[in-house]
Amino acid sequence: MGIRSEGYDSALSLRELLSGVAPDKLLAALTVLLGAPARVVSADGAWVMGDNPPLAESASRLPLVHDLETAGYLETTAKDQARMHAATVMLESLMRSGARYFMASEMHLEVVKADYEELQRRHAALMASEARYKALAEKLEDRVKEQVNTIASAHRQLYQAEKMASVGQLAAGVAHEINNPIGFIRSNLVTALSYVQKFWTVADPVKSSGDTALIAAWQAADLDFVLGDFPSLLQESVDGADRVARIVSDLKGFSNVDQTGEETADLNDCIRSACNVAANQVNSRADLKLTLGELPPLRCKAGHLSQVFLNLLLNAAQAMKVRGEIHIRSGVENGQIVIRFEDTGSGIPAEVLPRIFDPFFTTRDVGSGTGLGLTVSRDIIIAHGGSIEVSSEPGVGTTFTIHLPINKP
Numbered sequence: 001m002g003i004r005s006e007g008y009d010s011a012l013s014l015r016e017l018l019s020g021v022a023p024d025k026l027l028a029a030l031t032v033l034l035g036a037p038a039r040v041v042s043a044d045g046a047w048v049m050g051d052n053p054p055l056a057e058s059a060s061r062l063p064l065v066h067d068l069e070t071a072g073y074l075e076t077t078a079k080d081q082a083r084m085h086a087a088t089v090m091l092e093s094l095m096r097s098g099a100r101y102f103m104a105s106e107m108h109l110e111v112v113k114a115d116y117e118e119l120q121r122r123h124a125a126l127m128a129s130e131a132r133y134k135a136l137a138e139k140l141e142d143r144v145k146e147q148v149n150t151i152a153s154a155h156r157q158l159y160q161a162e163k164m165a166s167v168g169q170l171a172a173g174v175a176h177e178i179n180n181p182i183g184f185i186r187s188n189l190v191t192a193l194s195y196v197q198k199f200w201t202v203a204d205p206v207k208s209s210g211d212t213a214l215i216a217a218w219q220a221a222d223l224d225f226v227l228g229d230f231p232s233l234l235q236e237s238v239d240g241a242d243r244v245a246r247i248v249s250d251l252k253g254f255s256n257v258d259q260t261g262e263e264t265a266d267l268n269d270c271i272r273s274a275c276n277v278a279a280n281q282v283n284s285r286a287d288l289k290l291t292l293g294e295l296p297p298l299r300c301k302a303g304h305l306s307q308v309f310l311n312l313l314l315n316a317a318q319a320m321k322v323r324g325e326i327h328i329r330s331g332v333e334n335g336q337i338v339i340r341f342e343d344t345g346s347g348i349p350a351e352v353l354p355r356i357f358d359p360f361f362t363t364r365d366v367g368s369g370t371g372l373g374l375t376v377s378r379d380i381i382i383a384h385g386g387s388i389e390v391s392s393e394p395g396v397g398t399t400f401t402i403h404l405p406i407n408k409p
Contacts, residue, residue: 012102014042014064014072017095023049026094033087036078040091043070050075062088066095178244186241193234199227246276265302267337267404268292268330274309275328282313285320286343293331296406304380311373312341312400319345319398336386337404347394356390 018026018040027049030038039050055075062074062084074088206218218224275288282288316326324344331338348356357378381388386404 012099014040014095015048016102017066017071017098018048018091020098020101021094029090030074030076030087033090034076034078034083035080036076038074038076038078038087040064040072040074042072048072060084064088064091064095066092066099071095182241182244186238186245189234189238189241193231193238196227196230196234199223203227262299262301264297264299265305267295267298267300267302267305267339270302270306271309271328271330271339274306274313278310278313278317282317282326285317286324286326289325289327291327291329293329295330295332295337298337298404298406300384300404301380305384308377308380308402309339309341311377315373316341316343316345316398319343319347321346324397332406335406337402337406339402339404341400342397343399344397347396347398348390348392349394353390353392357388 027038030050037051037055039052039055040048042048055077059075059077060079062076063070064072064074074084074091076084076087078084203218203224206214209215271290271292275282275290279288313326313328320343326344327340327342329340329342357374378388381402381404384404386402388403389401390398391401392398
């Protein structure tokens with residue numbers, strides 16, 4: 001016996017087919033209908049309901065057919081054929097109803113199961129989609145933060161560059177105006193040195209001329225001392241003019257901080273230029289010591305790195321509560337150019353140290369600083385593929401260490 005439909009394939013027992021009615025009620029109805037005892041057994045003779053043990057051998061046995069197959073038998077001692085036929089019709093009707101019930105139940109379960117699996121599939125798809133969107137949102141958020149940081153860094157550099165460009169224009173103008181007079185002053189001093197030598201050529205003839213008045217005048221003017229001291233005075237003036245010329249040259253270098261291209265430079269020269277430019281502010285506060293090792297030429301924006309060196313030098317000088325020492329060292333370590341600015345100033349408190357590179361953060365008095373010097377310095381070093389580190393101990397001093405790759409990526 002089989003019950004089949006689309007998406008359904010199941011064999012039901014006689015007991016299951018008749019499970020829609022309580023067995024005692026069904027048996028009572030059969031007894032009334034037949035007017036005699038009755039029982040129902042399966043096709044293999046297993047008892048389903050009614051009297052047990054079996055009825056007398058004279059009892060009739062009527063087949064119960066479902067889907068063209070004998071599902072079981074109705075056994076009764078009744079003799080009325082019409083009643084027995086009516087009983088079998090009633091039982092077969094109940095069997096068909098039970099089959100339809102089970103079929104509907106199975107189909108409902110199949111549909112519910114299919115719907116549940118579809119919901120699970122859609123839920124899994126939604127979860128995967130949500131995960132993708134969440135990852136995308138996080139990625140976009142990271143990119144937005146990166147762009148915001150890039151823009152902020154560009155704004156800081158632009159602000160500092162505009163400020164330095166203004167200073168650079170002034171420095172370039174002053175350097176140009178000073179350069180010409182310094183040139184002819186030095187030339188005149190060198191010429192004056194040659195003139196002094198000519199005076200020496202007449203010293204002996206004058207003193208041996210026998211002219212007492214001329215000799216007395218020579219001695220009264222102490223021209224021997226004058227001719228001996230005058231060359232040294234002129235040489236000191238030539239050295240001073242050369243020093244002014246070097247400062248002018250350094251100022252001209254700082255006037256190129258707004259350059260857009262790179263050049264090959266010796267960073268030791270940039271350090272010396274920064275020291276010359278800051279000499280007036282540094283010398284009054286600290287003794288400056290340079291220990292500069294041999295450095296390979298570096299492809300860089302020399303004006304920007306000179307600005308970094310100047311910022312660190314001025315910061316070190318301003319950290320001096322009493323006169324101290326600033327020591328600048330340079331060299332090559334592990335394939336990198338390393339430059340250290342060490343000072344014996346007041347140091348930086350531990351709670352402040354993590355913030356010194358933050359934009360607009362400053363420990364100076366209001367109006368004495370913008371809080372961008374170290375921020376821009378860090379941005380410049382990073383733009384060159386390097387890094388800057390700081391270590392400090394209050395009351396002992398501070399060291400800024402710059403690492404720059406010799407071969408930039």
